[in-house]
Every structure is written in C-alpha cells, then in structure tokens.
Amino acid sequence: MSGVDLSVEIAGVKWKNPVTVASGTFGSGMEFADFADLNRLGAVTTKGVASKPWKGNDTIRVVETASGMLNAIGLQNPGIETFIERDIPFLNKYDTVKIVNVVGKTVEEYVDVVRALNGQPVDMLEINISCPNVKEGGIAFGQDPKAAAEVTKAVKEASEKPVIMKLSPNVTSIADMAKAVEEAGADAVSLINTLTGMKIDINRRAFVLANKTGGLSGPAIKPVALRMVYEAAHAVNIPVIGMGGIASASDAIEFIMAGATAVSVGTANFNNPEVTMEIVDGIRDYLEKNEIRSVKDIIGIL
Amino acid sequence: MIYREKITVTSNERLTDDIFDLKFNTKNIAKDAKPGQFINVYSADASRLLPRPISICEVTGDEIRLVYRTVGEGTREFSRLQKGDERFVTGPVGNGYDTDFLNGNFKSAALFGGGAGIPPMVELSKRLDIKTDVFLGYRDVLFLNNDFPENVTVHIATEDGSTGTKGNVMDALRESGVTPDVICACGPMPMLKAIKAYSEEDVIKTYFSLEERMACGVGACLGCVCKTKETDEHSKVDNARICVDGPVFDAEEVIL
Ligand SMILES: Cc1cc2nc3c(=O)[nH]c(=O)nc-3n(C[C@H](O)[C@H](O)[C@H](O)COP(=O)(O)OP(=O)(O)OC[C@H]3O[C@@H](n4cnc5c(N)ncnc54)[C@H](O)[C@@H]3O)c2cc1C
Ligand SMILES: Cc1cc2nc3c(=O)[nH]c(=O)nc-3n(C[C@H](O)[C@H](O)[C@H](O)COP(=O)(O)O)c2cc1C
Ligand code: FES
Numbered sequence: 438m439s440g441v442d443l444s445v446e447i448a449g450v451k452w453k454n455p456v457t458v459a460s461g462t463f464g465s466g467m468e469f470a471d472f473a474d475l476n477r478l479g480a481v482t483t484k485g486v487a488s489k490p491w492k493g494n495d496t497i498r499v500v501e502t503a504s505g506m507l508n509a510i511g512l513q514n515p516g517i518e519t520f521i522e523r524d525i526p527f528l529n530k531y532d533t534v535k536i537v538n539v540v541g542k543t544v545e546e547y548v549d550v551v552r553a554l555n556g557q558p559v560d561m562l563e564i565n566i567s568c569p570n571v572k573e574g575g576i577a578f579g580q581d582p583k584a585a586a587e588v589t590k591a592v593k594e595a596s597e598k599p600v601i602m603k604l605s606p607n608v609t610s611i612a613d614m615a616k617a618v619e620e621a622g623a624d625a626v627s628l629i630n631t632l633t634g635m636k637i638d639i640n641r642r643a644f645v646l647a648n649k650t651g652g653l654s655g656p657a658i659k660p661v662a663l664r665m666v667y668e669a670a671h672a673v674n675i676p677v678i679g680m681g682g683i684a685s686a687s688d689a690i691e692f693i694m695a696g697a698t699a700v701s702v703g704t705a706n707f708n709n710p711e712v713t714m715e716i717v718d719g720i721r722d723y724l725e726k727n728e729i730r731s732v733k734d735i736i737g738i739l
Numbered sequence: 740m741i742y743r744e745k746i747t748v749t750s751n752e753r754l755t756d757d758i759f760d761l762k763f764n765t766k767n768i769a770k771d772a773k774p775g776q777f778i779n780v781y782s783a784d785a786s787r788l789l790p791r792p793i794s795i796c797e798v799t800g801d802e803i804r805l806v807y808r809t810v811g812e813g814t815r816e817f818s819r820l821q822k823g824d825e826r827f828v829t830g831p832v833g834n835g836y837d838t839d840f841l842n843g844n845f846k847s848a849a850l851f852g853g854g855a856g857i858p859p860m861v862e863l864s865k866r867l868d869i870k871t872d873v874f875l876g877y878r879d880v881l882f883l884n885n886d887f888p889e890n891v892t893v894h895i896a897t898e899d900g901s902t903g904t905k906g907n908v909m910d911a912l913r914e915s916g917v918t919p920d921v922i923c924a925c926g927p928m929p930m931l932k933a934i935k936a937y938s939e940e941d942v943i944k945t946y947f948s949l950e951e952r953m954a955c956g957v958g959a960c961l962g963c964v965c966k967t968k969e970t971d972e973h974s975k976v977d978n979a980r981i982c983v984d985g986p987v988f989d990a991e992e993v994i995l
Binding site for chain 2 (some may be wrong): 462463467470472484492493498499500501502505510513655707
C-alpha cells in the first residue's frame with residue numbers, strides 16, 4: 438500500500454505528521470538542524486520562554502539515571518524579546534508547525550508572553566504549568582485544578598492562537614486536571630511533563646543536582662506516561678499530545694493507540710539526535726505494513 | 740557543523756590501570772576537528788542514554804584518538820571495545836582553541852594538563868609553532884608524556900614525587916622558571932583556580948577548557964552551563980553553554 442496519510446489536525450491546525458519534539462530538549466531547533474530535517478517534523482515545540490530572561494538553576498543540572506535522566510535546568514531562557522528577534526525568524530525558514538512553550542511565575546507573566554506572541558508567525562502555544570524545577574512558577578498552577586483553570590482562562594482570553602495546556606504527572610488525578618483545563622477553554626492538552634525525582638552521590642554524601650530534586654524523563658517513565666495519556670484521553674474531548682519516554686516508532690504508536698493525536702519526542706533526542714526522523718519513517722512503515730490508510734484510524738483505538 | 744557518524748574502532752589500548760587509548764576513523768569529523776573540541780561517544784546499552792563527552796587527543800588524517808579514564812559504567816564499557824566494534828559518535832563539538840590566533844599573537848605558551856585534562860594538550864601542542872612548554876600533573880603513574888612533539892618541553896609533576904617535581908603543575912612551573920605569554924589549561928577545578936590566581940597576578944592571557952555534566956552534548960538542553968562575567972550573547976543571562984560556546988573560555992570571561 439502506498440500513500441498512507443500521516444497528517445493529523447489539532448485545534449484547526451494541520452500537522453503533516455503526528456511527531457513533534459518535547460519542549461526543552463530541542464532548543465528552538467537550531468542545534469538539531471545538523472541531524473534532523475525540521476521540514477519533516479509535524480511540529481517543532483520550542484524551549485519554555487518567559488517575559489524576561491531567566492538564569493535557571495546552579496549546576497549540576499543534569500544526571501543520567503537507569504534508562505532515564507533527571508534535569509533541573511530551572512527554565513533558563515533568553516526572554517520573549519530575544520525569542521521573537523532570533524528564534525522565530527529561524528523557525529520560519531522551515532515548513533513545519535511552530536509551537537511556542539510558555540512559562541511564567543504569575544498569571545500576568547503568562548499573559549505578557551502570550552500577548553507578545555499575538556501577530557507573530559507561530560501556530561500554537563503550549564502553556565507549561567508543570568515544570569517541577571522552579572519553585573515560584575509552573576508547578577504551583579499544575580497541581581491544583583482551580584489554579585490550572587485560572588491560567589487557562591487568562592491565556593485563552595489574551596491569545597489569538599490555539600492553546601495547548603501542558604500537564605504535570607505529579608498530581609493525584611490526571612483526569613481531573615485535564616477536565617479542569619478543558620472546561621476553562623483549552624484547545625488541547627499535552628502530557629506528561631517530568632516526574633519529580635532525586636539522586637544522591639554516596640561518596641560526596643550530597644545530592645547530585647544543585648537543586649536537590651529534578652524531573653525524571655526518558656524510557657524509564659514511559660509506562661507511567663502511557664497510562665496517564667490513556668486516562669486523560671478518556672476524560673476529555675479535546676486532542677491529547679502524548680509524551681514521556683518515546684524513543685521509537687513503536688513507542689509513538691502505543692501513545693497514539695492510547696488516545697494521543699500526536700506525540701512529542703524529548704530525551705530520546707539526546708541518545709540519538711536523528712531519532713525523530715526514524716520515528717516518522719517508522720510510523721509510516723507500520724501503517725503501510727498493516728494496510729492502515731491513515732494514522733487517524735488508530736488514534737485512541739484502545 | 741556537528742556530524743553523527745557510526746565509527747569502527749581501529750584500536751583500544753590500555754595505557755595504565757585506568758587510562759585507555761581509543762582510535763577510530765571518521766568520514767568528516769577528523770577533517771574539521773580542532774584541539775580543545777570533543778567527541779560525544781554513545782553507549783551501546785540503551786539504559787545509558789547520554790553520550791560521554793571525551794576530548795580530542797590527536798587527529799591524524801581521518802583518525803581520531805581519544806584517551807580516557809574509566810570512572811563509571813560508561814567509560815568501563817568503552818574500555819572493553821575491540822578493533823572492529825562499532826559505536827555512534829557526534830562531533831567535533833565546541834569551539835576549540837584558535838591556534839592561528841595563538842601562533843599569531845604570542846611568543847611562548849605554557850599548556851597545563853591535569854589527569855584526564857592532559858589529552859587535549861597533545862593535539863594543541865602539535866598545532867602551535869611558538870615556543871611551547873607543557874606541564875603535566877599526575878597522581879603517580881604517567882601517560883601521554885611521550886606523545887608530545889619534539890620541539891615541546893614537557894615538565895612533569897607527580898603528587899607522590901615518583902617522577903619530576905613533587906607536587907602539582909604550579910610547583911613544576913615555578914621550578915622551571917618558565918614565564919609564558921599565554922596559558923592554556925585543562926584539568927580539575929583546584930588546578931584551574933591556582934592557575935587563575937597566578938595568571939591574574941602576572942597578567943598572562945589564559946584559556947581554560949571547562950567540564951560540566953552534559954545531557955544533549957550539542958547545545959540544546961542548557962544542562963552544561965558555566966557562569967560568565969558578562970551577559971552571554973546566546974543565553975541573554977550570565978552563563979554560557981560549555982558544550983558549544985566552550986569548552987574553551989578566556990579565563991577573564993568565566994567565574995570558576
Ligand atoms: C568537554 C569534556 C571533555 C572531556 N574529556 C575527557 C577526556 O579527554 N578524557 C577523560 O578521561 N575524560 C574526559 N571527560 C570526562 C568524561 O566525560 C567522564 O569521565 C565520563 O563521562 C564518565 O562517564 P562514566 O559513565 O564512566 O561515569 P559515570 O559517573 O557513571 O557517568 C554518569 C553520568 O555522569 C557524567 N559524568 C561523570 N563524570 C563526568 C565528568 N567528569 N565530566 C562530565 N560528565 C561526567 C557521564 O557522562 C554520565 O552522563 C570530559 C568531560 C567533558 C565535559
Ligand atoms: C533537559 C530538559 C528540559 C526540559 N525543559 C522543558 C521546558 O522548558 N518546558 C516544558 O514544558 N517541558 C520541559 N521538559 C519536559 C519535556 O518537554 C517532556 O515533557 C518530558 O521530558 C517527558 O518526555 P521525554 O521522556 O520524551 O523526555 C524538559 C525536559 C528535559 C529533559
Ligand atoms: S549538554 Fe546540552 S547544552 Fe550543553
């Protein structure tokens with residue numbers, strides 16, 4: 438069978454295939470352009486950007502763990518002004534959907550970034566209310582359905598772009614969080630962000646990460662992520678973007694069958710900077726082999 | 740440009756108890772490689788996700804030589820590599836040393852290497868055509884001390900005094916009476932701090948190769964930063980990525 442359809446649609450935006458990259462693991466695409474053809478990605482999702490530059494946490498910021506890693510970057514970013522001047526023009530050279538990941542410490546800061554992006558040539562916003570590495574921001578909104586709904590409403594009012602709310606796995610009920618942001622007007626949800634973890638250096642008798650705790654990502658979290666994507670997809674009617682440990686086409690297809698309309702590849706890029714290309718090709722091969730006309734035919738079949 | 744290549748090991752020899760010498764041919768990496776740059780070596784074990792950054796020790800035609808210490812599971816895996824084994828690598832990564840600038844602007848150089856910081860000094864010394872003194876610091880057992888070009892003077896310091904000056908590279912420098920125009924150094928933080936104190940007092944231009952834990956190894960994750968005195972051009976905050984903005988920094992620009 439030839440000519441399988443890999444395209445999907447999320448909040449009225451058509452993606453040429455269901456594969457994007459997870460925010461924070463791919464910069465704005467520049468650093469991976471030597472390895473991956475950004476034109477062949479369904480979408481590029483950029484590193485979280487705030488209203489002003491953030492300097493992030495002290496080092497050590499990253500450490501490997503069994504089949505995964507912990508990171509506590511602390512959302513270092515150059516601020517929206519530089520992002521608009523430098524990163525958006527870079528991304529515009531590519532024929533792919535552009536998703537900007539937005540962070541803030543207060544509702545007002547989220548709104549400032551979102552307003553600055555109105556009129557800019559980007560397609561969607563992903564609102565990060567789930568970063569576990571910054572005390573003041575993100576996660577405070579991501580662990581309380583009311584606070585999450587408040588950010589969603591404010592962002593939706595301020596933005597002319599479709600809004601994806603990025604959910605934290607560090608909650609009691611992912612379904613309740615997904616429902617809360619759907620009711621508040623979210624156009625889509627993405628999940629999961631990292632799971633809070635820790636590593637201790639027994640020789641130094643100290644925490645490895647300067648921040649003590651960090652976010653666990655990579656294949657180690659995939660079963661948890663898959664279960665949460667399944668639960669969220671069954672709780673809401675808006676599209677779900679699934680992520681957490683995806684490192685191969687078969688991983689991606691698992692998430693799609695569990696209910697994800699699209700998938701994001703994060704930590705796997707560190708292990709193989711060409712992996713996104715292999716995943717796009719692998720999904721096409723799977724569909725061809727199984728005589729499935731469109732990837733849409735397997736979304737949420739379980 | 741950083742290339743991803745599947746390389747085939749041509750040799751992997753043991754130099755000391757815990758120091759190994761890995762050689763492989765590359766299609767493009769060696770052509771572009773500069774001293775001070777590094778190679779990301781990927782594990783064959785999928786549970787070890789992150790590449791191990793290892794400095795380029797020598798470039799000979801298409802061949803890259805890496806000399807590394809076994810410290811954990813990743814480097815222990817590499818130590819078992821045999822001729823014919825394949826691995827993925829990415830490289831060359833980082834700015835490296837600007838040897839044209841060094842040759843053009845200084846009359847004499849002192850290169851300092853401490854322990855696992857010694858390897859990059861080999862290729863650097865090969866590309867310098869000014870008077871060069873190399874100061875190598877070891878705990879006890881020597882390696883790479885015979886791999887420097889003939890026109891380079893090698894000074895050795897060992898902690899136990901078994902060879903050369905007893906003490907560290909600064910003791911060896913004092914003993915030698917060498918007064919360089921420019922310093923290039925790679926090694927443990929206490930060594931870099933001692934060199935900084937010395938070069939600040941005598942106002943000697945100094946470059947450091949820095950190390951930090953890395954994740955992506957290609958400039959995307961912001962895991963590997965060091966603090967900078969001024970706002971960095973890329974990050975817009977007071978830190979720079981060691982992997983691609985470094986690993987070589989002007990000592991005046993970074994805070995150790
Ligand atoms: C730019 C650069 C150049 C380097 N060049 C050399 C070299 O030429 N020769 C050499 O022997 N060593 C070099 N190192 C250190 C080398 O990268 C580490 O020893 C190696 O990554 C340890 O891996 P492991 O799995 O054996 O150790 P583990 O401790 O099991 O590794 C666990 C994790 O920590 C990281 N890690 C551990 N120690 C270091 C370290 N010192 N620096 C950075 N990451 C570390 C590993 O990459 C891995 O992700 C260099 C490091 C950097 C940053
Ligand atoms: C180094 C690193 C930086 C990250 N930065 C961000 C970020 O800025 N914004 C965000 O929403 N998520 C961030 N994340 C989370 C990822 O986007 C993703 O949700 C998570 O890592 C799980 O996917 P993975 O297992 O495929 O990496 C980051 C993850 C890593 C490893
Ligand atoms: S290791 Fe990722 S930016 Fe340097």
